[in-house]
Amino acid sequence: MTTQTWNRFWGSTFVKAPLRNGVGRYVQQLQRITFKFCKTHGCSQGMREYIEKELIEFARVNPGVVVYLKPRRHRSPCLKAEYLNGGEEYISCHRMTNEDIVKWVEYLRTRSGYPVERLRKYQHTDHPSIQGAWTPWIHRDPLVNIAEYPIEELSAAFKTEKTATDEVLELFEKQKLSGEVDVS
Amino acid sequence: HFFGRKQNCYSIAIKYVHRALRYGVRARKIKKYENRKLWDTRLTAGCLELGTNYTNMKSVMDDVGIAIDRKTLQNMAIWEPRSFRALASLTKAKEEEKGLNCLGGPSSVGVVTRGML
Numbered sequence: 583m584t585t586q587t588w589n590r591f592w593g594s595t596f597v598k599a600p601l602r603n604g605v606g607r608y609v610q611q612l613q614r615i616t617f618k619f620c621k622t623h624g625c626s627q628g629m630r631e632y633i634e635k636e637l638i639e640f641a642r643v644n645p646g647v648v649v650y651l652k653p654r655r656h657r658s659p660c661l662k663a664e665y666l667n668g669g670e671e672y673i674s675c676h677r678m679t680n681e682d683i684v685k686w687v688e689y690l691r692t693r694s695g696y697p698v699e700r701l702r703k704y705q706h707t708d709h710p711s712i713q714g715a716w717t718p719w720i721h722r723d724p725l726v727n728i729a730e731y732p733i734e735e736l737s738a739a740f741k742t743e744k745t746a747t748d749e750v751l752e753l754f755e756k757q758k759l760s761g762e763v764d765v766s
Numbered sequence: 767h768f769f770g771r772k773q774n775c776y777s778i779a780i781k782y783v784h785r786a787l788r789y790g791v792r793a794r795k796i797k798k799y800e801n802r803k804l805w806d807t808r809l810t811a812g813c814l815e816l817g818t819n820y821t822n823m824k825s826v827m828d829d830v831g832i833a834i835d836r837k838t839l840q841n842m843a844i845w846e847p848r849s850f851r852a853l854a855s856l857t858k859a860k861e862e863e864k865g866l867n868c869l870g871g872p873s874s875v876g877v878v879t880r881g882m883l
Contacts (some may be wrong), residue, residue, distance in 0.1 A: 711845040720847050721815055 669695025777834035
């Protein structure tokens with residue numbers, strides 16, 4: 583098949599948080615983690631080391647996360663994370679070291695349950711307008727609301743340019759102010 | 767979003783998938799161009815409603831030094847119409863001074879000649 587791409591195959595969403603998480607209180611979205619490993623095979627060596635050394639500390643620090651261990655013979659090690667909104671993440675830990683697994687567990691802990699998709703916009707707001715959105719009447723004189731039709735001013739033709747009469751009147755006004763014309 | 771055999775049969779579907787990907791690549795450039803055209807249309811409409819025009823507004827904003835881009839301006843015209851109206855009033859006040867839309871050139875208010883011109 584062709585190579586996958588962000589736009590067509592991996593999908594795109596807008597920015598969102600589950601139930602507006604973080605606006606008020608932040609709730610960790612990780613519900614449970616399952617560590618599946620083999621007790622003897624070499625590919626699970628890093629995972630076994632993690633379970634011996636780091637797992638108890640992780641469980642103590644995150645009391646809201648349920649940790650399951652599944653020792654299964656002849657299976658590759660993997661991490662399965664499930665989130666509060668029903669989303670799931672699967673990461674294969676085949677031949678990973680202890681340090682790698684620490685980092686991946688941290689990654690899973692901080693995810694929300696939504697799948698990884700291209701963000702169409704980097705911002706989201708429920709209230710895009712402060713002054714109030716545009717309406718057809720926002721720039722019009724509110725006297726139109728109580729007007730009684732017909733109104734001569736509104737029915738008149740639009741004046742696009744200054745007429746000759748207007749220009750002459752303006753000139754006259756200017757000359758009056760500068761005192762050239764004798765008004766009496 | 768493919769119909770019929772295009773979504774179920776591989777050798778038919780692959781042709782249309784390739785085309786969809788090509789369209790996606792080409793559209794990234796076109797999207798910027800189309801968006802800018804849309805913003806220009808919206809701003810022209812907004813300016814005409816308020817009694818100026820878009821070219822004057824651009825000219826006045828350059829002159830005064832307000833460097834708001836088209837995207838933000840069109841968002842203002844839609845969601846913050848009173849701020850946009852303030853900018854239009856500024857345009858109307860300044861366009862006379864600059865001498866836009868009239869036969870005479872820019873007015874000589876604020877120009878110090880000391881009799882040399």
